[in-house]
Amino acid sequence: MNLLDPHSLLSHLGPWAVLLVMFAETGLLIGFFLPGDSLLFTAGLLTTTGINLSLPLTLVLAPSGALAGAQVGYLLGRRFGPSLVERPDRPRLTLVARRAREHLDSYGVGRAVVLARFVPGVRTVMNPLAGALRIDSRIFTTWQAIGGAFWTVGLVLAGHLLGSRIPGIDRYLLPVIAVIVVLSLIPIGFGVVRQWRATGSVG
Numbered sequence: 001m002n003l004l005d006p007h008s009l010l011s012h013l014g015p016w017a018v019l020l021v022m023f024a025e026t027g028l029l030i031g032f033f034l035p036g037d038s039l040l041f042t043a044g045l046l047t048t049t050g051i052n053l054s055l056p057l058t059l060v061l062a063p064s065g066a067l068a069g070a071q072v073g074y075l076l077g078r079r080f081g082p083s084l085v086e087r088p089d090r091p092r093l094t095l096v097a098r099r100a101r102e103h104l105d106s107y108g109v110g111r112a113v114v115l116a117r118f119v120p121g122v123r124t125v126m127n128p129l130a131g132a133l134r135i136d137s138r139i140f141t142t143w144q145a146i147g148g149a150f151w152t153v154g155l156v157l158a159g160h161l162l163g164s165r166i167p168g169i170d171r172y173l174l175p176v177i178a179v180i181v182v183l184s185l186i187p188i189g190f191g192v193v194r195q196w197r198a199t200g201s202v203g
Contacts, residue, residue: 006035006042015058018043019065022152025124027069027076032124040152044159055160062152066117070144073127074137081132101133109139114147123151 002008009017021039024031040062047055104112109130116126130140 004033004035006039007046009035009039010043010046010053015043015053015061018058018152018156019061022062022065023069023072025069026066026127026148027072029073029124029128031069032121036120036123037155040155041159044156044161045163047156047160048163055156058156059153062156063149066148066152067145070127070148071141073124074131074135074140074144077128077131078134078137079131081128082134104130104133104135109135110143110146113140113143114150117144117147117151 001012009021013020018039021031021034021036025034025036043053043058043062044055047053047058107115113126113130116122127144
């Protein structure tokens with residue numbers, strides 16, 4: 001089983017792969033490398049093809065894993081984060097935490113938490129970071145649930161609709177996954193460009 005291959009994960013574990021990957025990617029920092037977006041889309045697509053995934057079960061397991069993972073990440077950050085970001089011997093980490101707090105205040109916690117769901121890597125660190133910064137648990141839980149539901153259900157349904165409209169689409173699974181990966185990286189690219197311009201303007 002290849003942890004980086006959505007088709008391999010779904011072939012071996014069925015829809016439970018979605019639950020496990022969503023939990024690990026959003027709740028554990030070691031899960032940042034897992035194929036969240038492409039797995040969700042592929043799972044939706046394969047509900048119409050030979051693997052015979054159950055669409056209703058996938059639509060339950062996907063948000064369940066994402067919501068539970070985010071909450072665990074938040075609680076871990078709340079428990080262990082402050083002692084790390086407030087250590088005087090780690091001024092850089094303290095500075096990063098301060099800037100993150102400023103960004104959350106600027107964007108608004110709700111908007112930042114929801115948008116983070118759609119950006120690979122960011123959705124992994126946002127949850128423990130929110131806990132470390134002592135974001136109100138009720139506000140965080142509300143918005144992470146909204147963002148998690150839209151992200152997971154939206155991508156699964158998008159894959160399902162594509163598979164329903166284009167028979168035999170599973171034969172082109174690798175190119176489709178490649179497109180999804182590229183699209184998911186676009187927000188990161190915009191962020192890098194925006195940061196580069198801001199740095200350049202300051203210099």
